[in-house]
Amino acid sequence: MKLSGKWTALAAAVAVFGSVVAVSGPALAQSDEFKPKSAGDFVIRARGIAMMPDESTSSSDLTVGKGELTDDYVPEVDFSYFVTDNIALELIAATTKHDLDWKNPNVDLGSVRLLPPTLTLQYHFMPKERFSPYLGAGINYTFFYDEKPGTAQSISYDDGFGYALQAGFDYAITGAWSLNFDVKKVFLDTTITTNLGAGPINVDADLDPWVFGIGIGYRF
Numbered sequence: 001m002k003l004s005g006k007w008t009a010l011a012a013a014v015a016v017f018g019s020v021v022a023v024s025g026p027a028l029a030q031s032d033e034f035k036p037k038s039a040g041d042f043v044i045r046a047r048g049i050a051m052m053p054d055e056s057t058s059s060s061d062l063t064v065g066k067g068e069l070t071d072d073y074v075p076e077v078d079f080s081y082f083v084t085d086n087i088a089l090e091l092i093a094a095t096t097k098h099d100l101d102w103k104n105p106n107v108d109l110g111s112v113r114l115l116p117p118t119l120t121l122q123y124h125f126m127p128k129e130r131f132s133p134y135l136g137a138g139i140n141y142t143f144f145y146d147e148k149p150g151t152a153q154s155i156s157y158d159d160g161f162g163y164a165l166q167a168g169f170d171y172a173i174t175g176a177w178s179l180n181f182d183v184k185k186v187f188l189d190t191t192i193t194t195n196l197g198a199g200p201i202n203v204d205a206d207l208d209p210w211v212f213g214i215g216i217g218y219r220f
Contacts, residue, residue, distance in 0.1 A: 003057075022101065034172035037127035037217055043080040043088075044181055047215030051096040051114075054208045056212055057192075061201040063106040067192070069207065074095040076213060085127045090120045090136065090191030100150070100192075109194060118186065120166050136166035140186050155194040162188035168213075176219040186210040187213040 050073050057067040076094035094116075100109040120138030129208065144157035168182035185208070192203040 016065075034130060034174055034178070035176045036129075037082060037088075037124055037170075037219070038130060038174075039082050039084045041082040041088075041135065042220045043081075043082075043217050044220075045046060045078045045080070045215050045217035047078065047180065047182065047213035049075045049076045049094060049211055049213040050097075051094075052210045052212070053098065054210060055205060057203050057205045059201065059203040061203075065102055066110070067203060068101050068103055068173075068207060069098040073097055076215075078122055080122070080217075082124075086124050088122045088124060088134075090138075091124055092118050097146075099153075107152070107196065108150035109152055109192075110147075110148035110155055111193060112144050112148070113146040113153075114142055114144060116140055116162075116186065116188070118164050120184075120185070122166065124170075127162075130172040131169060132172075133169040134167070136164075136168075138164050138166070140164050140188065142190070144190065149194065151196075153195040153197060155192065157193075158191045160188070160190060162186055170217065173216075178217045179211070180215050180217050182213040184210075184212060185209075 007022045007119050050071060052071045053068050053069040073135060074094055074096050076092060078090055078092040080088045080090040095113055097113045099111045102109055118138060118140040120136035122134045122136035124132055124134040140162040142162060147155050148156060149155040164184050164186045166184045168180060171179045173179060188207045190205050190207065192205055194201050200212060
């Protein structure tokens with residue numbers, strides 16, 4: 001199955017991250033005091049993310065087959081501002097590259113890069129504790145660029161708005177430093193227009209990627 005490899009890799013990453021937290025927790029509890037989350041805090045995080053499209057496609061011009069996008073793994077930077085001790089705004093910035101293939105019949109439709117800035121409003125539970133989970137929801141606008149047509153004569157993607165749901169947690173290390181695990185579900189639609197030689201073909205694509213991130217943050 002297409003997702004089996006994704007979930008195996010994700011489970012391994014979560015297991016490693018959980019092991020680090022579990023093993024280091026008692027030692028950290030005896031180390032320097034940590035900085036609790038507070039209104040007015042500004043946080044910068046660096047994460048490694050896995051961008052995993054959960055795509056579905058439909059087209060009145062192509063009545064058979066389906067489109068598939070590859071995953072990508074890239075660094076990401078995000079910025080958060082705490083409006084209150086519990087409520088924060090987060091903006092993420094990253095760009096990913098994905099290959100697009102049409103299956104049955106098999107057609108190489110090249111690749112595309114995505115720039116999907118996403119702004120979420122978060123609620124942080126237990127902001128004064130070392131372990132502090134959060135939930136969030138927000139909006140997204142995705143720019144598609146650097147399109148490569150593959151074996152097609154041309155290809156283009158429509159930019160557009162989407163929305164996102166989010167869950168994660170911070171684990172304070174010492175001082176203003178913390179570990180972070182984060183998962184987002186981004187609901188993103190686009191129209192792909194390509195030309196295989198017999199005129200333009202429109203494909204409606206729901207990309208709806210999962211975005212899994214692990215990283216470290218510093219709070220000012």
